[in-house]
Amino acid sequence: xxxxxxxxxKKSSIDSLVAGFLALILFGPIVGxxxxxxxxxxxxxxxxxxVAIVVVGRFAISSFFQTEKGVAMAFRYASNDDxxxxxxxxxxxxxxxxxxxxxxxxxxxxxxxxxxxxxVVILGLIYVLLGLGLNIVVGLAGLLxxxxxxxxxxxxxxxxxxxxxxxxxxxxxxxxxxxxxxFAGAILGxxxxxxxxxxxxxxxxxxxxxxxxxxxNWASFTHGPNGISAPLPTLFGLEFKRRSSDGQTFHxxxxxxxxxxxKYMFIYLVLFAVVWAVLFIKHRLVKMPIGRAWxxxxxxxxxxxxxxxxxxxxxxxxxxxxxxxxxLAGVFFATYQGFVNPSSFTFFESALILAIVVLGGMGxxxxxxxxxxxxxxxxxxxxxxxxxRVLMFGILMVVMMVWKPRGxxxxxxxxxxTRKGAVK
Amino acid sequence: xxxxxxxxxxxxxxxxxxxxxxxxxxxxxxxxxxxNFAHGDVYMVSAYITAIAIALLTFFGIESFPIIIIGTLxxxxxxxxxxxxxxxxxxxxxxxxxSRLAVLISAIGMSLILQNYVQLSQGANQQGVPTLLTGAIRxxxxxxxxxxxxxxxxxxxxxxxxxGILTYVIQKTKLxxxxxxxxxDRKMASILxxxxxxxxxxxxxxxxxxxxxxxxxxxxxxxAFDFYVGFIIGIKAFTAAxxxxxGSLPGAMLGGLILGLSEALFxxxxxxxxxxxxxxxxxxxxxxxxxxxxxxxxxxxxV
Numbered sequence: 001x002x003x004x005x006x007x008x009x010k011k012s013s014i015d016s017l018v019a020g021f022l023a024l025i026l027f028g029p030i031v032g033x034x035x036x037x038x039x040x041x042x043x044x045x046x047x048x049x050x051v052a053i054v055v056v057g058r059f060a061i062s063s064f065f066q067t068e069k070g071v072a073m074a075f076r077y078a079s080n081d082d083x084x085x086x087x088x089x090x091x092x093x094x095x096x097x098x099x100x101x102x103x104x105x106x107x108x109x110x111x112x113x114x115x116x117x118x119x120v121v122i123l124g125l126i127y128v129l130l131g132l133g134l135n136i137v138v139g140l141a142g143l144l145x146x147x148x149x150x151x152x153x154x155x156x157x158x159x160x161x162x163x164x165x166x167x168x169x170x171x172x173x174x175x176x177x178x179x180x181x182x183f184a185g186a187i188l189g190x191x192x193x194x195x196x197x198x199x200x201x202x203x204x205x206x207x208x209x210x211x212x213x214x215x216x217n218w219a220s221f222t223h224g225p226n227g228i229s230a231p232l233p234t235l236f237g238l239e240f241k242r243r244s245s246d247g248q249t250f251h252x253x254x255x256x257x258x259x260x261x262x263k264y265m266f267i268y269l270v271l272f273a274v275v276w277a278v279l280f281i282k283h284r285l286v287k288m289p290i291g292r293a294w295x296x297x298x299x300x301x302x303x304x305x306x307x308x309x310x311x312x313x314x315x316x317x318x319x320x321x322x323x324x325x326x327x328l329a330g331v332f333f334a335t336y337q338g339f340v341n342p343s344s345f346t347f348f349e350s351a352l353i354l355a356i357v358v359l360g361g362m363g364x365x366x367x368x369x370x371x372x373x374x375x376x377x378x379x380x381x382x383x384x385x386x387x388x389r390v391l392m393f394g395i396l397m398v399v400m401m402v403w404k405p406r407g408x409x410x411x412x413x414x415x416x417x418t419r420k421g422a423v424k
Numbered sequence: 425x426x427x428x429x430x431x432x433x434x435x436x437x438x439x440x441x442x443x444x445x446x447x448x449x450x451x452x453x454x455x456x457x458x459x460n461f462a463h464g465d466v467y468m469v470s471a472y473i474t475a476i477a478i479a480l481l482t483f484f485g486i487e488s489f490p491i492i493i494i495g496t497l498x499x500x501x502x503x504x505x506x507x508x509x510x511x512x513x514x515x516x517x518x519x520x521x522x523s524r525l526a527v528l529i530s531a532i533g534m535s536l537i538l539q540n541y542v543q544l545s546q547g548a549n550q551q552g553v554p555t556l557l558t559g560a561i562r563x564x565x566x567x568x569x570x571x572x573x574x575x576x577x578x579x580x581x582x583x584x585x586x587x588g589i590l591t592y593v594i595q596k597t598k599l600x601x602x603x604x605x606x607x608x609d610r611k612m613a614s615i616l617x618x619x620x621x622x623x624x625x626x627x628x629x630x631x632x633x634x635x636x637x638x639x640x641x642x643x644x645x646x647x648a649f650d651f652y653v654g655f656i657i658g659i660k661a662f663t664a665a666x667x668x669x670x671g672s673l674p675g676a677m678l679g680g681l682i683l684g685l686s687e688a689l690f691x692x693x694x695x696x697x698x699x700x701x702x703x704x705x706x707x708x709x710x711x712x713x714x715x716x717x718x719x720x721x722x723x724x725x726x727v
Contacts, residue, residue, distance in 0.1 A: 025506040029499075030469070031545045033476045040479045144525055146532075191712045198459040201528055202662060203711055206704035209659070213704075217697040347655065351532055358529055391540040397533025402518045405526040 012062040019058035023051045089417035106272055110265035118264045120380045122336055125271045126329050127372040131356040132278055132365070133325030138354065139363035140291065141318035142298025144201040146350050147188070147208025151181040151323040153215060153345040155330020157222065160230040160340050170233035170335050174328065181327025182320040189319035193312055208350055215342040227341025230334035232263055233270065264336075271332050278325055282365060285321075294318050295363065348390065355393045358400055360409060367409030426568030431692035432685060437576045437645075439684020440583040444638040445661035446668070446676035447590065448631025454607045454671035455627050458524060461531035462511055464658015465538035466632045470504040470639025471649040472542055475553045489556055493644075497582075501636045508632025511538075512625050520621075535654075543651040550650045553643055579641045586637045587677055590630070594673060603627060607671075656700060660687075663707040669717030678718060 024047070032047040033040050064070040110118055130152060137145045155177040162168035168176065192203050215222050222228065285291045293314045296304050305311050334340045356375055360367030379389045400408075445467055452460045477499040481492050515534040519527045560573040594600035605613040606623045614620045642657075643649055660683065668679025683703065691699040710717065 022506060022510055025503055026510060029473050029476045029503055030542060033479065035472070035475055035479065035546055035551050040476070040483075138525075142525060144528060191708070194712075194715075198524065198528055199711055199715065202459060202659070202666075203708050206659065206707050210701050210704050213698070213701045217701075348536075351536060354529065354532065387544065388540075390536055391544065394533045394536030394538075394540060397536065398515050398530045401522070401526045401530035401533070402515075405522055 008066060009063075012059050012066070015062040016055045016059035020051050020055035023054035027051060085412045086415045087412055089415045091414050103276070107269075110268045115261040115264060118261065118268055119336075120377055122264060122268050122271060122332075123380075124373045124376045125268070125275055126332050126336070127353070127356060127376045128275055128369050129271075129278060129329040129332070130326060130353045131360065131368040131372040132275075132282060133322045133329065134353050135322075135357050135360075135363065135365070135368045136282065136294070136325070137318050137322035138357050139361075139368070140286065140298065141294040141315060143315060143318060144198075145204045145319075145322070146201050146347070146354070147204035147206070147211075148322070148326055148353055149345045149347070149350040150188075150204075150208040150211040151184060151326030152330040152333065152349070153211050153342075154181045154184050155327035156230070156334035156340045156344070157215065157228075157330075158327070159331045159334040160228045161222070163231045164228065169231055170331070174331050177327040177331045178324040179327075181330070182324035184327075185319040185323025186316060188323075189316045193315055205347065205350075208345075208347065212342050212345050215345070222342075225342060227339055229339050230337065232338065233266060233335050267332065267336055274328060274332075278328075279365060279369075286365075290314070290317060298363075352393065355397055358397055361406055361411065363411045364409045370409065426565040426570055427692050428689070429565055429570045431688040433570060433572050433576065434692075435685035435688030436681065437579045437684070438688060439664075439681035440580055440587075440677075441638045441642055441680070442657075442661050442664040442684050443677040443680025444583050444586060444634045444641075445657065446665040446680050447587075447634045447673065449662050449665040450668070450670050450673060450676040451603075451627045451631050453665070455603070455610075455624055456516075456520075458516075458527050459531070459662065460516075460628070460631065461528065461658075462515070462534040462538055463631065463635060464654035464656075464661070465535045466504060466507055466511070466654070467635040467639050467657055467661075468649070468651060468654030469507055469538060469542060470500050470632075470636035471643045471653060472546060472551070472651075473500045473503050473636070474640045474643040475551055475649075478553055478556075492556060493578075493640075496644075497637070497640050500640050501633045504636035504639070505629045505633045508628040508630075509625055511632075512628035516628075517621065517624075539651055539654070546651070548651065550648050552648045555647060556644060573645075575645045579645060582637065582641060586634060590634065591673065593630075599626065659707070660703050663703055663710070666707060666715075666717055667710050669719040672717070672719045675717055675719035682718075 027047050027050045031050060032043055034043050065074055109121060113121065130148070133151070134145065134148045137143050137148070158177040158180050159168075159170065159173045162173050162176065188204065188207050192200055216225055218224070286295075293304070293309055294317075296309065297311060297314050301311065304314075333344070337344075352375065356371045357368060359375065360369070360371030375393070379385070385392075445463070448463045448466070449460060452458065452463070474496055477496040478492060480499075481495050486492055486495065511534055515530045516527060519530055557573075557575045557578065560571045561577075562572075563570045594603060602613070602618050602623050603626070605616070605618060606620050610620050613623075661680070664679040664683045665676050666679070667683055668675025668677070683706070686706070687699055687703055690702045694702075
């Protein structure tokens with residue numbers, strides 16, 4: 001780093017000219033010529049703007065990385081940050097205070113928030129559940145699963161089809177869907193155990209697509225693209241409808257005026273409880289040998305196997321636990337929408353859940369929760385940018401991988417102290 | 425009988441196009457050991473550029489078919505090649521020494537970016553190109569007939585030509601030697617003075633160009649496309665690459681032909697609704713039973 005620092009304007013200019021030329025090639029045809037049937041319109045001004053932004057941006061970046069600060073920054077990000085932050089052995093987590101506070105606020109939300117806000121928060125919580133599920137598979141065990149939406153679909157369709165064909169309701173379907181999805185996870189997991197990395201990603205992607213295609217094409221059973229209605233949850237047999245089909249409704253039993261928000265409040269409270277249960281279970285699992293085994297397998301599979309770790313069991317358990325969480329989320333999604341159809345389970349959904357895990361930080365629970373809320377609630381708030389949502393996700397994924405592959409919130413772990421009197 | 429023959433003809437042309445796209449996967453995998461997830465979307469971009477090139481050429485008053493097709497091929501291959509270069513530069517080069525998971529996620533991000541970029545600038549509606557080449561050769565077989573359109577013949581001719589040129593480049597030229605050397609041992613090649621970064625970029629450009637060839641051919645034949653076509657065809661081409669043995673060029677072509685033929689037969693004889701399910705299941709089966717493919721070498725796990 002002892003190079004003479006100074007901005008070489010010739011280099012910056014060449015950089016920006018090359019970038020501008022490339023931008024012209026890339027943006028020119030696709031942005032500049034707007035197809036309209038067999039006809040087309042020119043839109044040169046848009047291209048000119050985009051190229052100008054690229055040229056100026058490239059010049060600025062190129063110049064910045066020649067300054068002293070830029071060189072230092074490039075050096076800092078060239079070295080990859082790996083592993084977890086180890087805290088001092090006596091570290092006391094602030095979570096002891098934060099968690100009860102969050103629970104208290106969370107319990108208040110349905111009673112103060114409007115119906116619209118409530119539905120958005122429910123959606124956010126569903127994605128928290130999905131993110132937590134995928135975080136076990138991708139973040140902890142390092143198995144890139146691009147078909148996670150398949151388990152989500154199994155949960156959602158399990159509720160809808162179970163109600164239609166077997167008369168199963170929300171409460172009975174909740175555990176059954178988790179088991180069903182775990183079973184599907186095992187079926188998928190077993191044959192693909194021998195694969196890793198990219199192959200695994202493609203096979204799971206194929207699995208998710210097969211499920212979606214079957215849901216779309218098997219019209220006699222799943223009603224095809226038209227979708228199928230799903231039942232609402234009940235509270236000890238009390239329904240959340242205006243008029244009950246059989247038995248009593250919630251508002252009649254408690255002598256309340258009818259309000260369609262009751263059902264969302266109820267779904268929210270159940271979902272809130274389930275999310276906390278999953279969080280707690282995951283928190284414990286990570287500290288147990290099985291959780292440690294997941295992470296060890298992620299870091300170095302060959303070393304783990306040579307040390308006698310049963311990789312079949314470890315991978316399968318990660319797959320099944322992740323899948324069952326996805327199945328739970330599916331049940332909530334179906335009952336929240338009251339309706340499911342195959343278009344909710346495309347590859348994009350898988351990519352979105354993956355973006356949550358990636359952004360939040362692989363393996364970091366807190367990060368995943370925050371990221372799930374950011375990625376689902378923010379687009380609702382910023383409605384006018386909704387069409388740029390997918391583009392933003394894409395850019396986010398690339399930038400995060402280049403800049404901070406371990407996510408925004410790093411995994412922390414409390415260190416061990418040697419016992420007194422032990423050999424140093 | 426006539427259905428089987430007709431589907432064989434369809435499958436052959438489809439398969440040769442799958443082979444073209446599969447080359448992009450197989451070359452990139454061979455050289456840096458990753459699946460270029462955005463490759464299918466490069467194909468999709470090339471479909472759009474095909475339509476734009478045809479529109480521009482007719483706008484400038486060019487009506488003769490040979491000039492339009494050559495001009496379109498040239499423009500599409502050139503622009504799509506630039507896409508290949510830029511994608512490698514942005515999404516893959518900074519991650520050269522990162523974990524494979526990071527590279528794959530970045531590739532998925534790139535795929536989303538391309539899809540959404542095209543959707544935002546061209547709209548989500550299906551687009552189309554006019555039919556340029558009509559007419560067909562017909563044979564009577566039994567009670568029915570088998571028809572080979574001139575377009576299908578053109579597809580077969582151009583894709584074989586493309587594969588031929590590529591095989592020549594890889595086998596005989598200095599560039600091809602550099603590619604093969606980098607593929608065998610990247611570190612050693614760079615010690616011996618090969619600019620491996622440049623070679624990797626070149627491989628991405630070649631892959632994108634081959635996908636562009638396929639994009640022009642399929643778009644001209646099929647007529648309609650949207651921003652989502654790259655996804656399905658990308659996975660199918662990947663299946664072809666895996667079937668033939670990923671990393672092997674002749675394998676990609678062979679795998680493409682086998683996949684195209686079997687898929688066309690499945691669609692014609694059993695069910696066209698489930699033909700995608702068939703391809704995906706085939707992919708899963710191959711990866712489980714014989715991950716090294718037909719012509720590939722088994723992967724050695726290095727510690």
